Amino acid sequence: MKEENSKEKLVKEWLSRATDDELSIEAILKEEGAPSTACFLSQQLAEKYFKAFLVFHNKPFPKIHHLDVLLELCIDIDKNFKELKEETILLSDYYIETRYPGGFTEEWSWQEAKTAFSTAIDIKEFVSNKISTLGSES
Numbered sequence: 001m002k003e004e005n006s007k008e009k010l011v012k013e014w015l016s017r018a019t020d021d022e023l024s025i026e027a028i029l030k031e032e033g034a035p036s037t038a039c040f041l042s043q044q045l046a047e048k049y050f051k052a053f054l055v056f057h058n059k060p061f062p063k064i065h066h067l068d069v070l071l072e073l074c075i076d077i078d079k080n081f082k083e084l085k086e087e088t089i090l091l092s093d094y095y096i097e098t099r100y101p102g103g104f105t106e107e108w109s110w111q112e113a114k115t116a117f118s119t120a121i122d123i124k125e126f127v128s129n130k131i132s133t134l135g136s137e138s
Contacts, residue, residue: 007055011131014052018124021045025117035113042116043067043094046087049127050074056131067092084126087119 021041028038043065050070054061057077061070067088074081094116 007058011052011056014048014055018045018048018052021048022120022124025113025120029110029113029117035108035110038113039094039108039116042113042120043091045120046091046123047095049124053077053127053130065095067095078130081126084123087123090119091116091123 021044025038025041025045028034028041046067047065047070050067050073051061053074054070054077059073059077061073064070071081071084071088074084
């Protein structure tokens, strides 16, 4: 029972951190912060939902930020995660490209930020439905 409570707590912590990212993205889009930061946080939001799903299913994962690797681990548990392949590809590049100069897009558009956020929300909703028994309305 204690292990179950610990797992549930960890899942909720991942979802809470994802909610923080979501709130930050909404503020950036509303108050015109940096679109690159909204793109980065969208990748982070998706990453945290994948990790919450993996914890929910007691599936260990490496300490990485590669959405494609995390998606494959989710697919090992639930083949329906294949539906998120395009979304994962879109968000994957934002982890590095939005944070480091040199050879990457210098300016990120508001449309890119809105698309990244919408894509992250699609992943959030998909994963939330998979772990709804936890009461994850976050």
